[in-house]
Amino acid sequence: MVPAMPLLPAALVNRLLPQLRPLRRGALASLVREDIFDFYGRLLHPQLQLHRVFARVLSCREEGDSSLVLTLAPSANWRGMQPGQHVALTVDIDGIRHTRRYSPSVLPGGQVEITVKRQEGGLVSGWLHEQAKPGDYLELGQAEGDFVLPATPPAKLLLLAAGSGITPLLAMLRALRAQAYQGDVVMLYYGRRRANLAHLTDLASFPGLRLHICLTGEAPGDGESSGRFSAAQLDELVPDAAERRAYACGAHGFVASVRAVWQARALPALADEAFTPPVWQAADDLPITLTFARSVGQLPGRTGSTLLEQAEALGLRPAFGCRMGICNTCSCHKRTGAVRDLRTGLVSTEPDEAIRLCISAPVGDVILDL
Ligand code: FES
Incomplete structure (x- = not known):
């Protein structure tokens, strides 16, 4: 049971959380049961948890024709992230916990921005689109993953995004912008229709970014391309691809087609991440x-x-x-x-x-x- 109004202010709770380190790792840790601590902590404030991270929803806004952007304030238990990593977001729907993974951006004020694309029939994405509202608390995991930029960003980058694959690449671009990066970045951004593409306004404001929009489900407009990723399209749009450090993110089929071109041409190392699973093939069905x-x-x-x-x-x-x-x-x-x-x-x-x-x-x- 969580009180309708937290009994402690969030600022106090988040000053207190770092002081709990001895209860987590020190000699006192064996004396504290996490489930009991969390139960009573939750009665005082939803973020007062020994290890778990709850983030308060600050705002929800629509982006493109099918995405929702949530801005979250995580508790002080959250350890931060590198741009490109992903986190688990857990919601409670009718008493059942459901977890999905998203690639957020950390905003300059420390808030976490998560873009949720509505999936057809998607339980969690549908719930977030319809039910999430400012003031809610959602559980956030610690960041994971090695789809990140090197400590010294390369001078020439190629970013390949399809659909929701834009989110880790957008996080990288925002981090580069914060560092006043002076390098040369080309992005190919794929979607079925222009209206599906999230964050176009932000991308347009990135200094020096050469953005190519590639539409697979409707006729392209001026300066846009059509069709799925292919070697021929890469040659046409990015003739110096071999000189660039490349990052690709999208559904499994998109990432597999990028990887195949890189392998066939023995291009320099490609970092990639798929956000949908491959179709697993079992050996038999007995x-x-x-x-x-x-x-x-x-x-x-x-x-x-x-x-x-x-x-x-x-x-x-x-x-x-x-x-x-x-x-x-x-x-x-x-x-x-x-x-x-x-x-x-x-x-x-x-x-x-x-x-x-x-x-x-x-x-x-x-x-x-x-
Ligand atoms: S659901 Fe992520 S490892 Fe199985």
């Missing part, structure tokens, strides 16, 4: 038995899909975030059985191990602590 030891017990399963998909199809609601093996949100204890990591094809038969449900397919009968 019947097996799945045991969800803490919930529904023994049920028929298949070797042809991930344990996360199968658990969801059976009505279970395991926590998940990225669905591509990055965030560890879906980590689950496997008691026995063999599972295949669909990213690498490797099979693990170890008993009592932690597995990620989103990238693990059963190879035989499996017993899970779920």
Whole structure:
């Protein structure tokens, strides 16, 4: 239960949080139960938590025709981020926690800006678009990921963004602008329609940025290009691509096509990140038995899909975030059985191990602590 009005002011709570270090790591840590501390802390203020980070929604605004921009004030428990990293955002919908990952920007005042594209049928994106409002508190994870610029930014950059892939690249651009970066940046920004493209106004204000808009679902306007990313388009728009340090972010298919061109041409290192999972291919699709030891017990399963998909199809609601093996949100204890990591094809038969449900397919009968 959280009081309608916090009993402590946010400023006081955020001065207090750094003073709790001895309770987190010092000799007193073993005397403090986090769940109990958090329960009573929450009664005083939603951000008074031992480790967890809650961020207050400061504003919500629409961006493009399908994105919502949330400006958040995280508690002092948040450790900050490097531009390009991602964070977990957790919301409570009808008593069930749901986590998704976003690539925010940190604004000059320390606020965190998150762009949420509305996904067709997307539970969390739909909820945020319709329900989030200033004054709400959302749970934020610590930043993760190595899709970041080097400490000394390269003199020539090429940024390739498709759809929501703009968000980590925008965070990098904003950081470069704050450093008064004098280098040469070219960006190719892909979307189905111009109205889908978020943050065009901000991009237009970035000094020296050469922005090429590439539309895949409607006729291009003046100065715009049409069609998906290809080697021919790269040659036409960025003839000096080989001299640039490149960063690409978008759906898995977009990133795979960029990577293929870089590999075929042996271009210099490419940093890339996909925000949608690849389509996992299991080796076969045979019947097996799945045991969800803490919930529904023994049920028929298949070797042809991930344990996360199968658990969801059976009505279970395991926590998940990225669905591509990055965030560890879906980590689950496997008691026995063999599972295949669909990213690498490797099979693990170890008993009592932690597995990620989103990238693990059963190879035989499996017993899970779920
Ligand atoms: S949901 Fe992120 S690792 Fe499985």
